Amino acid sequence: MNDMISISLPDGSVRVMPHGTTPADVAAAIGPGLAKAALAARVDGELRDLNRPIERDAQLALVTARDEADALELARHDFAHVLAEAVQELFPGTQITFGPSTDDGFYYDFAPRDRPFTEEDLSVIEERMRAIIAANKPLRREVWTREQLISRWKEQGETFKAEWAAELPGDEELTVYWSGDDWLDMCRGPHLASTGKLDPQAFKLTRVSGAYWRGDQNNAMLSRVYGTGWLNKKQLDQHLFRLEEAAKRDHRKLGQEMDLFHLQAEAHGSVFWHPKGYIIWRELEAYMRRAIDGAGYREVKTPQVMDARQWEQSGHWGKYRENMFVIPDEVPNTEDDGPIVSDKAEWMALKPMNCPAHILIFKQGIKSYRDLPLRLYENGCCHRNEPHGALHGLMRVRQFTQDDAHIFCREDQIVDEVQAFCNLADRIYKDFGFTYSIKLALRPDKRFGSDEMWDKAENELRDAVAAAGLNTPEYGWEELPGEGAFYAPKLEWHLTDAIGRTWQVGTIQSDRVLPERLDASYIAEDGQRHRPVMLHRAIFGSYERFIGILVEHFAGRLPQWLAPVQAVVATIVSDADDYAEQVAAELRKAGLRVETDLRNEKINYKVREHSLAKVPNLLVVGKREADEGTVALRPLGEGAKQEVLALSAVIQRLRDAGMAPDLA
Numbered sequence: 001m002n003d004m005i006s007i008s009l010p011d012g013s014v015r016v017m018p019h020g021t022t023p024a025d026v027a028a029a030i031g032p033g034l035a036k037a038a039l040a041a042r043v044d045g046e047l048r049d050l051n052r053p054i055e056r057d058a059q060l061a062l063v064t065a066r067d068e069a070d071a072l073e074l075a076r077h078d079f080a081h082v083l084a085e086a087v088q089e090l091f092p093g094t095q096i097t098f099g100p101s102t103d104d105g106f107y108y109d110f111a112p113r114d115r116p117f118t119e120e121d122l123s124v125i126e127e128r129m130r131a132i133i134a135a136n137k138p139l140r141r142e143v144w145t146r147e148q149l150i151s152r153w154k155e156q157g158e159t160f161k162a163e164w165a166a167e168l169p170g171d172e173e174l175t176v177y178w179s180g181d182d183w184l185d186m187c188r189g190p191h192l193a194s195t196g197k198l199d200p201q202a203f204k205l206t207r208v209s210g211a212y213w214r215g216d217q218n219n220a221m222l223s224r225v226y227g228t229g230w231l232n233k234k235q236l237d238q239h240l241f242r243l244e245e246a247a248k249r250d251h252r253k254l255g256q257e258m259d260l261f262h263l264q265a266e267a268h269g270s271v272f273w274h275p276k277g278y279i280i281w282r283e284l285e286a287y288m289r290r291a292i293d294g295a296g297y298r299e300v301k302t303p304q305v306m307d308a309r310q311w312e313q314s315g316h317w318g319k320y321r322e323n324m325f326v327i328p329d330e331v332p333n334t335e336d337d338g339p340i341v342s343d344k345a346e347w348m349a350l351k352p353m354n355c356p357a358h359i360l361i362f363k364q365g366i367k368s369y370r371d372l373p374l375r376l377y378e379n380g381c382c383h384r385n386e387p388h389g390a391l392h393g394l395m396r397v398r399q400f401t402q403d404d405a406h407i408f409c410r411e412d413q414i415v416d417e418v419q420a421f422c423n424l425a426d427r428i429y430k431d432f433g434f435t436y437s438i439k440l441a442l443r444p445d446k447r448f449g450s451d452e453m454w455d456k457a458e459n460e461l462r463d464a465v466a467a468a469g470l471n472t473p474e475y476g477w478e479e480l481p482g483e484g485a486f487y488a489p490k491l492e493w494h495l496t497d498a499i500g501r502t503w504q505v506g507t508i509q510s511d512r513v514l515p516e517r518l519d520a521s522y523i524a525e526d527g528q529r530h531r532p533v534m535l536h537r538a539i540f541g542s543y544e545r546f547i548g549i550l551v552e553h554f555a556g557r558l559p560q561w562l563a564p565v566q567a568v569v570a571t572i573v574s575d576a577d578d579y580a581e582q583v584a585a586e587l588r589k590a591g592l593r594v595e596t597d598l599r600n601e602k603i604n605y606k607v608r609e610h611s612l613a614k615v616p617n618l619l620v621v622g623k624r625e626a627d628e629g630t631v632a633l634r635p636l637g638e639g640a641k642q643e644v645l646a647l648s649a650v651i652q653r654l655r656d657a658g659m660a661p662d663l664a
Helices: 023-030 032-037 068-090 119-134 146-155 159-167 233-249 251-257 275-294 308-314 316-323 355-362 411-431 451-467 513-517 543-553 574-589 603-612 623-628 647-657
Strands: 004-008 014-018 040-043 046-048 058-063 105-111 139-144 174-179 183-186 203-212 221-229 305-307 348-350 374-383 399-409 435-441 478-480 490-496 502-511 533-538 567-571 594-597 617-621 630-635 643-646
Touching: 014 023, 023 032, 023 040, 023 058, 040 068, 046 068, 058 068, 068 105, 068 119, 068 174, 068 183, 068 221, 105 203, 119 203, 139 146, 146 159, 146 174, 159 183, 203 233, 221 233, 233 251, 233 543, 251 543, 275 374, 275 411, 275 543, 305 308, 308 316, 308 348, 308 355, 308 513, 355 374, 355 399, 355 513, 355 533, 399 411, 399 543, 411 435, 411 451, 411 490, 411 502, 411 533, 435 451, 451 490, 451 502, 502 513, 502 543, 513 533, 567 574, 567 603, 574 594, 574 617, 574 623, 574 647, 603 617, 617 623, 623 630, 630 647, 643 647
Parallel strands: 004 058, 435 478, 567 594, 567 617
Antiparallel strands: 004 014, 040 046, 040 058, 105 221, 139 174, 174 183, 203 221, 305 348, 374 399, 399 533, 435 490, 490 502, 502 533, 617 630, 630 643
């Protein structure tokens, strides 16, 4: 065996090192600064521990805190292990199960011996975790046999771990990680070199909940402890600030304060829109209609309930059946796209999406190549049987309305149509003050269509984004392998809100599958029948979710053109009641949405109440204003100054501020 191996580094240099050298050895050979900063390594692209030997020639990239995605993943994984070790020290007899990292932290599921854990336990556990971190215990990887693992877990009374070890694939390398010499967990890794690499001030345990073993309600109930973990205290503080801000902006809380909507068990997963909330909906609907009218779309309306055979033919029955509401609700079992076998009356289904219905409209009459592109738009109400636990205010519902459209076009029109959509989406998102990133979701493992078809569709979307100038770092361009729909790749628009959260909303998909399955065609210039390409597209995504995002983005202080009540005329004394009504009448004539507040309450009480309801303008009038024909204008917002203005000046100012964005 050759005793030396070649290690190729990202800068193009090559280091010849002894066989079995570790990434930590390479870092030390480069310099003490890198040796201290290194957290892990990528060996031929695989993320590994610093102390794991390299057995052959390899490409090596050392991971430091600058590689934030990898560094956070490692830190959060280690925080989960430290949490488990701390809990077993504090509560002897507790069994450990699983503890993965999450998008903003980590959790671990435990089977306590005596009682479920509570929020009161968290501070004690945190202190023990900090002690384990301060001890700087080395984290050491070992490869064990299945028999060793099962024997260890049974000996320790770890029945859950023993069950899992027995079911791991036989060809998988089974590894454990020691924390020091007295605690271990079964884990694939990788991990940091020691617990001391974690910042003891960069984590916080956040809550406790119940969780079933392996997610099955028929199994034992466990205690899940959640935490958030970061690379340093500054990142943690920023995250906690965002959480605090998110709580203030929660659309469910603001929706109640602003009297926009409510949800209740009698229609679980569907929204009861109140008059003020539905004003926002109508303004958005009118805005979107102006946008699509200007972009050459034709609006349609399609049925809510369609024959199940239509969904079978489209492929949704086999791929999406569990998310559909079917009438009657007991249907025969089918496998994938197998036929519906029943001697009963026709099975019907509430539509979970609009695309098959739009194809049926397209198929009415003979279409020529001259008719294309044909852009069909629908504010389409859809129903999806989302799991009970997944429902979340306006963000995840069972009944929703999409700003949905399908563009039927020729092959040579695809790039131009997608580029035009990119430009339209850009304009609309900027009207609402959003920045965004664009992702390309590529073919999933389970899909319809040939590889050649997918190659073509994915490249068309790439070309269109490039033509629109959006495939740049400024727009966060990224490709997402395996995340496309079963029938088409898609471009996704991810909005960034006022506190840095991202929301995936708009999409456009390049689909050749559904036109084929549903036999859509047009007469081409050669006189032959050809399949159109079908571009599925939405910008808001759904009205419900987009309104929820807007409410949180603006913390309820919606742009004046969207505000349900644009102004309240409030009196200081009852002598001004008649004048207040006159002011309100003049504002309504100018097209503004106005209410009056003539209650016998102190003006400061009225100001607080209407500020809580996020009314953008309070017009205060008393006897002096009535005599002089003026109003005291108090805009919503900290630091806003009250101005006494002539009524005509107030009307002009509010009318200008209340104009919807110009889409001409």
